[in-house]
Amino acid sequence: MIFELIGQEAIADRFRRLIHNRRIGSGYLFAGPEGSGKTSMALNVAAMLLCRDPQNGEPCGTCPSCTKMRHLNHPNFHFVHATPRAKSPSDSDPFQGLSDEDIAVIREERARLTGDPYADMNIPGANQILIAYARYIKKELAMKPAESDRQVVLVYRAELAGIEAFNSLLKILEEPPARTTFILTTPALDLIPVTIRSRCQIVKFNPVPDTLIREYLVSRGQDDAAAQRIARLCGGNVRQAKALMDADFSEVDGTLLDFWRIMMGGKLNPGKPEERWVTAADIGELIENYTALAKNDAAAFRNQLRFMIFFLRDAQLLSASPEAEDKLINTHLVKELEGFVRYYPGFPYFEMIRLTENTLADSGKNMYIPALLANLFLEFRTALLETRKR
Numbered sequence: 382m383i384f385e386l387i388g389q390e391a392i393a394d395r396f397r398r399l400i401h402n403r404r405i406g407s408g409y410l411f412a413g414p415e416g417s418g419k420t421s422m423a424l425n426v427a428a429m430l431l432c433r434d435p436q437n438g439e440p441c442g443t444c445p446s447c448t449k450m451r452h453l454n455h456p457n458f459h460f461v462h463a464t465p466r467a468k469s470p471s472d473s474d475p476f477q478g479l480s481d482e483d484i485a486v487i488r489e490e491r492a493r494l495t496g497d498p499y500a501d502m503n504i505p506g507a508n509q510i511l512i513a514y515a516r517y518i519k520k521e522l523a524m525k526p527a528e529s530d531r532q533v534v535l536v537y538r539a540e541l542a543g544i545e546a547f548n549s550l551l552k553i554l555e556e557p558p559a560r561t562t563f564i565l566t567t568p569a570l571d572l573i574p575v576t577i578r579s580r581c582q583i584v585k586f587n588p589v590p591d592t593l594i595r596e597y598l599v600s601r602g603q604d605d606a607a608a609q610r611i612a613r614l615c616g617g618n619v620r621q622a623k624a625l626m627d628a629d630f631s632e633v634d635g636t637l638l639d640f641w642r643i644m645m646g647g648k649l650n651p652g653k654p655e656e657r658w659v660t661a662a663d664i665g666e667l668i669e670n671y672t673a674l675a676k677n678d679a680a681a682f683r684n685q686l687r688f689m690i691f692f693l694r695d696a697q698l699l700s701a702s703p704e705a706e707d708k709l710i711n712t713h714l715v716k717e718l719e720g721f722v723r724y725y726p727g728f729p730y731f732e733m734i735r736l737t738e739n740t741l742a743d744s745g746k747n748m749y750i751p752a753l754l755a756n757l758f759l760e761f762r763t764a765l766l767e768t769r770k771r
């Protein structure tokens with residue numbers, strides 16, 4: 382494989398065999414959750430198909446075709462993705478009329494994929510695969526192939542195609558040009574029209590198993606405990622695992638523990654037992670800190686909410702069975718988790734998880750963060766104090 386691929390061995394094997402036996406089809410739809418390796422697999426399959434000297438279906442990695450593919454500039458590889466809309470758009474060229482800045486970003490984002498096929502393309506204003514792009518590809522395919530005669534079209538996040546673009550793609554898929562393979566990828570299969578689905582072989586991707594992500598992280602220099610924690614946190618999403626690889630967990634833990642300490646009136650900190658309930662002023666301070674975080678680094682803020690969920694999940698596991706230690710995500714916070722469970726026996730786990738998940742979802746909808754947090758923290762406080770009254 383010439384692009385990094387973690388797991389998905391069964392799918393890779395299937396394509397190796399198809400290519401080795403020259404039985405590759407004309408349309409595939411790769412569907413599965415984010416970070417499961419759809420784009421990486423698609424790029425590798427393109428490389429397999431275009432390689433001049435494949436070994437048992439594997440791309441050789443060194444021929445001129447493989448070299449060009451590595452840089453995504455093989456003339457027979459056609460990459461379709463959402464692009465910004467030009468001020469005066471052409472109806473058959475999605476790039477015509479775009480600003481130099483837009484073009485530069487598109488180039489950068491494509492280049493990023495060559496280094497990390499798990500990266501998410503992030504082109505500002507690119508919300509849709511335009512009809513112009515579908516027409517453009519049709520025209521490209523009609524031209525005489527420059528090098529090998531096999532053509533591969535990758536439609537990245539196909540669900541972003543507008544109705545017109547879907548119709549145009551459908552026409553090409555219904556009568557595909559000779560020796561052309563389309564690979565569509567999507568994290569949202571239900572957003573792909575049935576007409577398109579029925580023209581493609583659907584290949585379903587599952588989340589990558591924890592153990593493989595853990596091995597990968599260790600191979601990239603993470604220590605085993607951190608690798609295990611990240612693997613459990615990312616839920617089979619390699620993109621997220623890579624993002625967490627750079628996270629400073631000591632800071633995350635510090636903020637998280639401060640949060641629970643305040644929620645427990647200091648009880649989580651065995652050295653400093655403070656005999657007082659969490660006050661309105663405490664809540665006010667938490668809201669201020671988290672609002673500042675949300676403003677400066679929205680991703681870090683959302684991760685904090687996720688860490689709260691994982692903390693609660695661990696606490697629930699521990700309260701159900703003290704032997705659950707090896708199933709915890711926060712294995713290094715066992716002492717604090719035990720303290721929490723002792724202090725709030727029977728805490729309303731499902732309610733608290735639901736509240737946090739709602740806040741996480743709402744925080745992505747441009748809602749007023751201090752109000753969201755005030756609601757969350759006050760609900761937490763009420764729910765936790767209830768458990769102390771029983």
Ligand SMILES: [Zn+2]
Nearest residue numbers: 432441444447
């Ligand atoms: Zn090759």
